[in-house]
Amino acid sequence: MREFRYRRPTDVDEAVALLDADPDAAYLAGGTNLVDLMKLGVQRPDLLVDVNRLPLGGVEPLPEGGLRVGATVRNSELAAHPVVRRDYPVLARALLAAASGQVRNMATTAGNLLQRTRCFYFQDTGKACNKRDPGSGCAARHGQNRELAILDWSEECVATHPSDLAVALAALDAVVEVAEPEGTRDVPFVELHRSPGEHPERETTLRRGALITAVRIPPLPAARRSAYLKVRDRASFAFAVGSVAAVLDLDGDVVRDVRLAYGAVAHRPWRAYRAEAELRGRPFTPELAGQAADAELAAARPLRHNGFKVPLIRAVTVRALTELAESRR
Amino acid sequence: MSAGAVGRAHPRLEGPEKVTGTARYAVEYPLEDVTYGWAVPAAAVRGRITRIDPDPALAVPGVLAVLHHGNAPRLSPDVEPELYLLQDPAVHYRGQLVALVVAESIEAAREGARQVRIDYDTEPHSTVLTADHPGLYRPEKVNPSYPTDTSEGDFDAAFDAAEVRVDATYRTPAYHNNPMEPHATTAQWRDGRLLVHDSNQGSTAVQAALAELFGIPRDSVRVISEHVGGGFGSKGYPKAAVVLASLAARQVDRPVRLALTRQQLFGPIGYRTPTIQRVRLGSDADGRIAAICHDAISQTSTITEFAEQTAVYTRSMYAAPHRRTTHRLVRLDVPTPFWMRAPGECPGAYALESAMDELASACGIDPIELRVRNEPTVDPDQGHPFSSRNLVACLIRGARRFGWGDRDPRPGARREGRWLVGTGVAGASYPARARASAATATALPDGGYLVRINATDIGTGARTALWQIAADALDVPPERVTIRIGDSDLPPAGVAGGSMGTASWSWALTRACQELRDRLGHHSGSLPPEGLTVAASTADEIRAQKPMARYAYGAHFVEVRVDAETGEVRVSRMLGVFAVGRVVNPTTARSQLIGGMTMGISMALHEEGLLDERYGDWVNHDFATYHIAGCADVEQIEAEWVAEEDSDLNPTGVKGLGEIGIVGSAAAIANAVRHATGVRVRDLPIRLEKLAGSSSFT
Ligand SMILES: Cc1cc2nc3c(=O)[nH]c(=O)nc-3n(C[C@H](O)[C@H](O)[C@H](O)COP(=O)(O)OP(=O)(O)OC[C@H]3O[C@@H](n4cnc5c(N)ncnc54)[C@H](O)[C@@H]3O)c2cc1C
Numbered sequence A: 001m002r003e004f005r006y007r008r009p010t011d012v013d014e015a016v017a018l019l020d021a022d023p024d025a026a027y028l029a030g031g032t033n034l035v036d037l038m039k040l041g042v043q044r045p046d047l048l049v050d051v052n053r054l055p056l057g058g059v060e061p062l063p064e065g066g067l068r069v070g071a072t073v074r075n076s077e078l079a080a081h082p083v084v085r086r087d088y089p090v091l092a093r094a095l096l097a098a099a100s101g102q103v104r105n106m107a108t109t110a111g112n113l114l115q116r117t118r119c120f121y122f123q124d125t126g127k128a129c130n131k132r133d134p135g136s137g138c139a140a141r142h143g144q145n146r147e148l149a150i151l152d153w154s155e156e157c158v159a160t161h162p163s164d165l166a167v168a169l170a171a172l173d174a175v176v177e178v179a180e181p182e183g184t185r186d187v188p189f190v191e192l193h194r195s196p197g198e199h200p201e202r203e204t205t206l207r208r209g210a211l212i213t214a215v216r217i218p219p220l221p222a223a224r225r226s227a228y229l230k231v232r233d234r235a236s237f238a239f240a241v242g243s244v245a246a247v248l249d250l251d252g253d254v255v256r257d258v259r260l261a262y263g264a265v266a267h268r269p270w271r272a273y274r275a276e277a278e279l280r281g282r283p284f285t286p287e288l289a290g291q292a293a294d295a296e297l298a299a300a301r302p303l304r305h306n307g308f309k310v311p312l313i314r315a316v317t318v319r320a321l322t323e324l325a326e327s328r329r
Numbered sequence B: 001m002s003a004g005a006v007g008r009a010h011p012r013l014e015g016p017e018k019v020t021g022t023a024r025y026a027v028e029y030p031l032e033d034v035t036y037g038w039a040v041p042a043a044a045v046r047g048r049i050t051r052i053d054p055d056p057a058l059a060v061p062g063v064l065a066v067l068h069h070g071n072a073p074r075l076s077p078d079v080e081p082e083l084y085l086l087q088d089p090a091v092h093y094r095g096q097l098v099a100l101v102v103a104e105s106i107e108a109a110r111e112g113a114r115q116v117r118i119d120y121d122t123e124p125h126s127t128v129l130t131a132d133h134p135g136l137y138r139p140e141k142v143n144p145s146y147p148t149d150t151s152e153g154d155f156d157a158a159f160d161a162a163e164v165r166v167d168a169t170y171r172t173p174a175y176h177n178n179p180m181e182p183h184a185t186t187a188q189w190r191d192g193r194l195l196v197h198d199s200n201q202g203s204t205a206v207q208a209a210l211a212e213l214f215g216i217p218r219d220s221v222r223v224i225s226e227h228v229g230g231g232f233g234s235k236g237y238p239k240a241a242v243v244l245a246s247l248a249a250r251q252v253d254r255p256v257r258l259a260l261t262r263q264q265l266f267g268p269i270g271y272r273t274p275t276i277q278r279v280r281l282g283s284d285a286d287g288r289i290a291a292i293c294h295d296a297i298s299q300t301s302t303i304t305e306f307a308e309q310t311a312v313y314t315r316s317m318y319a320a321p322h323r324r325t326t327h328r329l330v331r332l333d334v335p336t337p338f339w340m341r342a343p344g345e346c347p348g349a350y351a352l353e354s355a356m357d358e359l360a361s362a363c364g365i366d367p368i369e370l371r372v373r374n375e376p377t378v379d380p381d382q383g384h385p386f387s388s389r390n391l392v393a394c395l396i397r398g399a400r401r402f403g404w405g406d407r408d409p410r411p412g413a414r415r416e417g418r419w420l421v422g423t424g425v426a427g428a429s430y431p432a433r434a435r436a437s438a439a440t441a442t443a444l445p446d447g448g449y450l451v452r453i454n455a456t457d458i459g460t461g462a463r464t465a466l467w468q469i470a471a472d473a474l475d476v477p478p479e480r481v482t483i484r485i486g487d488s489d490l491p492p493a494g495v496a497g498g499s500m501g502t503a504s505w506s507w508a509l510t511r512a513c514q515e516l517r518d519r520l521g522h523h524s525g526s527l528p529p530e531g532l533t534v535a536a537s538t539a540d541e542i543r544a545q546k547p548m549a550r551y552a553y554g555a556h557f558v559e560v561r562v563d564a565e566t567g568e569v570r571v572s573r574m575l576g577v578f579a580v581g582r583v584v585n586p587t588t589a590r591s592q593l594i595g596g597m598t599m600g601i602s603m604a605l606h607e608e609g610l611l612d613e614r615y616g617d618w619v620n621h622d623f624a625t626y627h628i629a630g631c632a633d634v635e636q637i638e639a640e641w642v643a644e645e646d647s648d649l650n651p652t653g654v655k656g657l658g659e660i661g662i663v664g665s666a667a668a669i670a671n672a673v674r675h676a677t678g679v680r681v682r683d684l685p686i687r688l689e690k691l692a693g694s695s696s697f698t
């Protein structure tokens, strides 16, 4: 067999040092993505550093409001947390719309954010893929690409980020806490993932070996009225064909604040700032929601098989916002 | 006479073993000294292997051997081209299993398989089925031995003259059989004899093929298939895994376990061919069909010919004086298609039952009424009488149960919030056949009975049904009967396929049991320690059956909800009513029927092999990317049957029900989607963009 070493440190510094010392090492959390990719030969780490014994569990309410979610908190645990359910329904719904009960019981917060694309070609070592094998080409660009990006892709890569959780966190302006050999730092969630550009193999702005220790979700009272709508090809256990996370804060009819993020449209969870700008300060109507989506999607460049995503995301944006607006009345 | 076990619900005999995990499947038998195989798929589509370098694989600790065409034991070339594995350097499709690594552990075998270096000389390939492919040809016959084309009357003239015409082309994609248990084998040679534990739908045929391939007598081969985790047709004939494992076991002189991976089930084991089907129906204004034509195109490989009998369904389903059916094939550089649940009938019924719905709309009459009006009195194809034909009974009963009567036929008329709601119906039929089998029945001195037949229970409940039938035939309580199946040392029997299993096997068992009762009637004194055994075979009886049209029938009723904006489709209700002769065990019968219907939902909405013509293979080849309907996709599903006595079938009066559940089900869904939205989807699966993107969709 292909041998790899396995370590299970109990200390964050030790874990970071182990990764730092070995360019072919990888963190192992729930393993629901990494182990699959190892079996397929897509990822071939020679050292697995298991993060499950690190003191990174627990969901703590923060003194100033908001939540701090440990990196190894399981997706099912987070979805069931009473504060999440009450204050951040968008988060709970995104989590519960993902995968299956069994996968969610294993999948961790950090692992979810760093899961790899579901692009067919990435997962098949017999096919060209710049992300897996830089310089080999992008088979998806002119191949089967119905599931892939409409925004911000490059000739080098048209993949999408598959996570549902990440879309909610993008909308909530979460912050990622990271431990690196030099110390710890905070990374705004919307800056965690990169555009593919010429280097789709670089998926995040983290340096190699960085350990995600927690995700902070700032207080956002408006998020009590929030929604996650996911469109998929079967009723459960399917990645999104397109999804929308939305928070809407109305003052009377006027949009005081709005947070909007799209899933399954780009290499990164897509915060829809342009759409938000269209909405803010105006009286809410479904038509306005449509115009806002149009503004965001004006930059869309569909691929051969995914042109339908543009009207789909538009329709789901309108639905999500309209439902939130109506639920308030 | 009857002890009354037949017709009573009974849980599977082996249920407790299965749910507690003690039932052993092909690669689960504990075995000393066992080794593991891992197959290597070809990375070229068409060409030849010019060089194989096994050294990097052999350098992996634990790897024992790399088998390939240059060193594998020789096989007889005369058995079946598909099974002539590792014998020559030709590559016929991407993913063809061209080498096998054997190792001390499964992990080492897998890593070894990744390290085998293979060079190819490649040639241009063609892997996409099109209606104008230059390679289209007319096969000699279609499966299993139907005429390729049929014609009666003058279709062209009658169609031209018809008041109402439907002319539509339907497409189905490649569908992949995905039994939970993959194709899997444990093979061991002992003193020139080959013993395999194998996952298949009929081990008599596996035994015969292995004997011929290796040039040894049949009784030197034993194939045990005690429990089989599904097959859906793909295990209906010996396939690669059992041959590769047997080759490897001979080479390394140790037992070898080989289970194909999920990815390897997308190709090397066969799949349902994509089809392109043109259906034309011409009728009068009242929907009386004068002309019916079904032209079907499908694919085969360059290895061997597989001619799906797609249009055969149309030959006998509805009446019309002028009729024509044709089949054309293209040899592509793809794996050979194979049987998948209701081969022929399943894709064919999708097309014809959709076209019937289109005709009903065109004539402005109810689709059930249309079918009733075109009910034939004798088989329109052969002119034979029907042994029984209860399509109309199924339609009428289903309509009542489903609440069809209140239906507003206008498309797009019913909206509930975000959902457009529609209902659809389709007919179904599947041949009721039987194949010769042999069985023995033994009376034991302790008052028990032992019945034996090499039947295969692929998860259907066949073992339990046969046990019930044997008990009745012996006229004893079933608890006194022991049944043994799933071993080629038992009396030979046909495959669990073609919905023929129970009909064929119960026939032989019944004859053996009846004969035993006769013998016991004349027997005096106590039985010898080994008991009294009689054997029976049905070969003569089946050969002497009078020609008749024997079919099971069914009707599917479906309600769908379609999201008005996203195009997402949900099947909210599904009802199937079937006429399947006698139902032996309602529990397992219902499972088969709703299983087939669920597979129909999957076919209509989810499954699709996505081919990338540049690479020549399907890019979605696991359960995360090749979607199969899950529990949440099946909201309310029910199967019922009408009482049916048919004395022209077999002693038990069963028609078989493993396949009829899928036939027509996808059409019923497509018809319901059209009713809900006004959009007729003629290429499966019904993906949301086909609905959301349509201009007539609101
Ligand atoms: C069949 C299936 C269906 C699915 N459907 C969905 C779906 O619908 N929606 C969805 O969102 N997801 C879905 N998922 C994906 C699932 O959510 C992810 O696999 C899971 O969240 C990954 O978490 P994990 O803890 O198992 O990560 P792992 O597999 O252990 O790791 C994933 C990656 O994160 C890295 N990593 C893990 N922890 C850390 C850390 N603390 N710091 C730095 N790096 C780290 C690992 O090195 C690895 O690269 C599905 C998965 C499967 C198998």
Ligand code: SF4
Pocket: A117, A119, A120, A121, A122, A128, A129, A130, A131, A132, A137, A138, A139, A140, A141, A148, A156, A157, A158, A159, A200
């Ligand atoms: S889209 Fe990205 S992940 Fe997919 S093949 Fe292209 S480079 Fe690889």
